[in-house]
Amino acid sequence: MLQCPDCDSIRIFCDPPEGNGRCSVCHGTGLGGLFDSTVLPILNGERPACEECCGTGQCQTCTGTGVVAEEYEISIAA
Secondary structure: OEEOOOEOOEEOOOOOOEEOOEEOOOOOOOEOOOOOOOHHHHHOOOOOEOOOOOOOOEOOOOOOOOEEOOOOOOOOOO
């Protein structure tokens, strides 16, 4: 198993290091930002769910485990 490249941060005291399993967009809160959706719900005191994790707060690449299979390929867009 390999460290998940898409988690919010790394657990450094693990051997080998692994991701923390949290969504890197909302940092595990499950809430979207102030500009993720329309302004109307924010004016009513509501915050929309994070569009990346659909409100779960978990990294979608590793489903919150912090590791991915060794077959997982990291692709970098050119």
